[in-house]
Amino acid sequence: MSRSQVLIIGGGPAGSSAAYFLAKQGIKVTLLDKDRWPRDKVCGGGLTTNCLPVLEKMDVIEQVEQKADFKYDGYIIHSAEGEQIKAPVRRRAENGPSKQIPYCYVIKRDSFDEILLNKAKKAGANVQTGVEAKRVEEGEPSKVITKDGRAFEADILIVADGSGGPITRHFTKNLHKGSAIAVRGYYSGVKDVGSVIEFFLDDELGFGYGWLFPLGDGRINTGIGLDAAFLKRRKKNVRQVFEEMLEKPQLKERMADAKLEGKLEAFPLRMGFDKGAFRHNRVLFVGDSAKLIYPLSGEGIAYALQSGEIAANTITEVYQTELPDYKKLARYEIECRESFSDFKYATRLQMLMSRPKVQRFFYKNSLYDYDLSQRAIGILEHSSDVSTFFNLRTILKSFVIATKRKLSPNGNQGRGKRVEGSETSENNKAQNEKLEGRT
């Protein structure tokens, strides 16, 4: 029987960040992961600037930079009708003044996760890979039994086994509620791949989207993610919808000579933060286990890293007194609800945007107005404050833009047309030209 202060199940970004910050504080922590490492994970591997603060604290930025497959410097969102909104990479002010970089990374998860896990190991965590947790016996201490029959005990358990892990399932009854599904593949021979990462909207995806992330070696990581209930209503499977997506005008020409490398792989995404569990007695849930996937973008790595750090900080407080004060674990849920408070606005906006008419209204206004277009793209990297989309000023502004658009001779006519000569359109044009120069 192995005994530690903290036992972590799962060595993805959430588990590794928790293990690193705990080990740094001298807390006896064991981490188990079922796979032999390095292991891949079905993912886009797109890091946003949102990940940087925790990666900087873990002192792994240089390694990530070295191992990254690709550095992107901007975003393009393609509408169902072939229009485009573009913006450069930005860094949200509260993500710290340190190291301003005008780009971020696409990195395969076998490399990225290995960097993080090794860092946790070096900090002193007892990391055991190839050890699969099978079941948990709740109690104080908690006991986890592995597939090979071993027992691991700990005062505090951190569940980081991702979207479909058995320990999350043990504690969560409605596992699939509020979930999405994504599929991804690697392709070579794709035309017109630039220095930006691209997103595709389409009615067939509801408020899901398709992505195209370059890998820098002539290959791309591409896929789609969409709401599981929406997909069920369409009576299609996710691979079918993806293959149909490749035939759409925005992609057909570019994918004409593309070759699938390996196979398409699908994986669930646990969304629905509001209903997520953060704590159960002395058990804390982090990353996907806590449904911390941003509803508007499907981004999960940043929140996995952040929740891992919050869990570690909370546990560190528990051990500040001579006798551990487990009541302090209640702070974890409070901290998470504060740190991720905009998830609830994002969920509301997602529900609104799942209506194609609303999505089009928003998209067309964004094409027309520089400020709105940049805020819309800011959703992707979380540099926009989502709650402001619900304030009266934004709502009124949207209707003013829509009216101007209708009255303008150019406004509604074509793909991406804007009012020429206005300050906003000039800004937008300059930005687009800057990005076009890069692509």
Ligand SMILES: Cc1cc2nc3c(=O)[nH]c(=O)nc-3n(C[C@H](O)[C@H](O)[C@H](O)COP(=O)(O)OP(=O)(O)OC[C@H]3O[C@@H](n4cnc5c(N)ncnc54)[C@H](O)[C@@H]3O)c2cc1C
């Ligand atoms: C197709 C797809 C594309 C995505 N693209 C992006 C993207 O571009 N950017 C982004 O930010 N997010 C993306 N996401 C979301 C992102 O992958 C997750 O949010 C992120 O991996 C969550 O990290 P985690 O540590 O919580 O879980 P995971 O990364 O899933 O790690 C869980 C770990 O637990 C281990 N484990 C599972 N069961 C057991 C067990 N029984 N015993 C021991 N160990 C176990 C697994 O081996 C794994 O290592 C994507 C998701 C999908 C499905």
